[in-house]
Amino acid sequence: MNKRAQVRLIGVTAIIVIAVAAILLGTAKKEGAIQKGVAEIAADTALVGQRVKVGGSVVPGSWDKKSNPMRFEIREEGASGGPTLKVVYSGQVPSTFGDDVAAIITGTLQEGGLIEATDMITKCPSKYESATGAETVDVLLANGAKIAGKPIKVTGFVVTGSIKPPGGGERFRIAAKAAGGNSVGVVYEGALPDGMADASSVVLGGSLGTDGVFTATSVAISK
Numbered sequence: 001m002n003k004r005a006q007v008r009l010i011g012v013t014a015i016i017v018i019a020v021a022a023i024l025l026g027t028a029k030k031e032g033a034i035q036k037g038v039a040e041i042a043a044d045t046a047l048v049g050q051r052v053k054v055g056g057s058v059v060p061g062s063w064d065k066k067s068n069p070m071r072f073e074i075r076e077e078g079a080s081g082g083p084t085l086k087v088v089y090s091g092q093v094p095s096t097f098g099d100d101v102a103a104i105i106t107g108t109l110q111e112g113g114l115i116e117a118t119d120m121i122t123k124c125p126s127k128y129e130s131a132t133g134a135e136t137v138d139v140l141l142a143n144g145a146k147i148a149g150k151p152i153k154v155t156g157f158v159v160t161g162s163i164k165p166p167g168g169g170e171r172f173r174i175a176a177k178a179a180g181g182n183s184v185g186v187v188y189e190g191a192l193p194d195g196m197a198d199a200s201s202v203v204l205g206g207s208l209g210t211d212g213v214f215t216a217t218s219v220a221i222s223k
Contacts, residue, residue: 037076049110050109056075057074057102058073058097060100060189061099064167071086084113086113087107088114093166094165095166096192097120100191101122101123105120106120107119128193128221128222129218137156140184140214144212153204156176157176159173170213172185174214178199186204186216187214187215190218195221200221202222203220203221204216205218
């Protein structure tokens with residue numbers, strides 16, 4: 001191999017090494033997040049500017065799906081109080097997002113306990129309930145004026161294609177039969193149970209409004 005060929009080979013090798021190093025560095029920065037709890041991150045100002053990964057429960061009422069980017073707060077899972085972290089997230093919001101949902105956030109910590117998140121994963125709760133004693137959608141609609149505003153348990157089937165992310169009003173619809181039929185819109189800001197999908201048989205707790213929309217306080221998959 002002549003000298004010119006050797007120089008060319010060295011140059012190409014150097015470029016490859018630099019490119020590989022850049023890829024590895026980028027991957028390390030993305031995946032090398034510091035994992036700590038909400039309280040730990042909130043109390044450690046030395047983490048400002050660092051990439052962190054933290055899991056916590058979404059504080060009820062702290063979010064607005066219509067805001068862009070989306071802003072909300074999280075606290076330690078299962079806690080009703082204590083330190084919180086603010087989150088700003090401009091990515092796709094999971095359909096299971098809602099009040100008290102367990103969310104895993106990855107992003108850069110800023111001053112004031114604010115995380116500029118690039119990734120968010122929600123952990124879906126598993127919830128099952130017997131439909132015994134629950135009214136059907138047909139009964140609900142037939143007696144709307146009599147039962148409006150009163151707590152009631154109702155069962156039905158999720159209308160295909162009706163499930164939407166939280167914050168936009170109607171969350172999904174339920175029908176009297178899996179194949180369709182009379183249906184009612186459901187407003188719910190909590191976490192949807194794991195496994196809930198089109199045509200799932202569900203049991204809801206809540207009340208029917210005078211506008212014919214059911215406001216749910218609980219959603220479970222029928223046993």
